[in-house]
Amino acid sequence: MTRVIKLIVTFFLGAGVGFLFPMVFIYLDLNELSMVWTLQNIIWVVQSQNLITFSFYALPLVFAIVSVLFMLNLEKNKEIKAASILMAHMAHAAGMGEIAAEVIHNIGNVLTSVFASIEKSSMIISRSKYNTAKDAEKLLVEKKNLFPEIFSKDEKLNQLLDYYVLYTKMTVEEYESISEELEKLRKKIAIIRDILMTQKSYAYSKAFSEKTTAAKMIEASIRIFQDKLNTFKILLKTHLAEERTIDTQSSKVVNILSNLIKNAVEAMEESNDKFIEISTENMKEWVKISVRDSGPGISDDKKKKIFNYGYTTKNKGAGLGLHSCYNLAISLGGKFEVVDPKEGPGVVFNVYLPVK
Structure with missing residues (x-):
């Protein structure tokens, strides 16, 4: 039960961190538009800008998933260390090969589960709509020159567009960074699995020459x-x-x-x-x-x-x-x-x- 509570707390803490990013941008938007920081104005900003709407819901989820995966990875490292210590003590009373094979098998099962979670998270990231925001930003920049009289007369509108472009770029970079870290984690776990397979082959070796x-x-x-x-x-x-x-x-x-x-x-x-x-x-x-x-x-x-x-x-x-x-x-x-x-x-x- 304690482990479940830890994961739930980690999930919400991660979501809270992810929630801070769109809130910062909402705050900057309100200041730019000289609007009062009220719940009604916050809702208006979220509903009026698709990118902020998207990040308002997506970033907390992404940060929550990554936080849980990170916590799981830490716990698995502790379990592996504890299992290794247990194996060393039990080896004096039973056959080393049989015990090692059993421990490695159990660790392998845990790693398979973690590996599946990483693959699922990577799939979620790859299917996200951040590329749409990227295309929208590109289109706005291209079309900005078609309406010079609008943007030259309204400085705040011009600043808002520049801010939107900057925010889109930052969001895309964050998503790409998360994808890259997930891929690194996937490769590291693959290496651990290879090591376990090598150890397992020798753990099953009999006590004869x-x-x-x-x-x-x-x-x-x-x-x-x-x-x-x-x-x-x-x-x-x-x-x-x-x-x-x-x-x-x-x-x-x-x-x-x-x-x-x-x-x-x-x-x-x-x-x-x-x-x-x-x-x-x-x-x-x-x-x-x-x-x-x-x-x-x-x-x-x-x-x-x-x-x-x-x-x-x-x-x-x-x-x-x-x-x-x-x-x-x-x-x-x-x-x-x-x-x-x-x-x-x-x-x-x-x-x-x-x-x-």
Whole structure:
């Protein structure tokens, strides 16, 4: 019930904001015409000008819809975060793959609903009559020169026409801006859905080994964070050796690599030259996957404790990520280490997977 009340309040607040725009223009109209600010005069202005009439009803609705969608998006982000935390705790008592798949499935259903709402809102915007107002403004400007004696004698009428043209332009720009933001939101949700599908495919992976390659697991891990890499303008470098088939649990390896990429992105927040370098090397008994970042690096003293449970170098970290990576690598019969790069800034994490 509380959620419904929040959405209703958000709807009316959005409508109120949208209502302010035509009220401002009505106020300016009344001042221009030297009319008193009364309910009767307001109704006269609304009824006498089609564009104001249209905006008087349309803008509150548009702002209300966008506000509700924004609130829904915030709530879904909270739900996703809460679901992720719940999944992490429940994984100790049940199979990680089954739980992850269930959570991802539920989140996917919610995103599908949000996606449908965005599509519907975009359709409403595309069918609106603001293009008619745009054409009317264009026609008025063209025909103004046919009646120079009218507009030259009445300065207020001339100002009113100029104001009408300006108002139409502003309204059209607002509609186009809303359409653009809806399209951006639609694309972002589409990216989230792609990420969930990638996660879901590995969440359903069984706890037995399968034949795969380092390149496939690296590609899956990069896909999860591709949008974040683009957002923070982080250059991704890959140097992959010749493909070599190995028997391993790919879901665990993707988990390790995803943690390393996530940590690398966070470590480079204050770096100027941001890059992540992922490389592979075929050894006699191992396939080595290295993940390097250009962050501030890790001191030798901290390297000794970096894999300990609860130890973190972050202000808001829980100290579980690298500890989990270490345990996952060991469970695969592999090794996990942290070293300094041969040259330049940053740190390198090496994952050794046994060749079976």
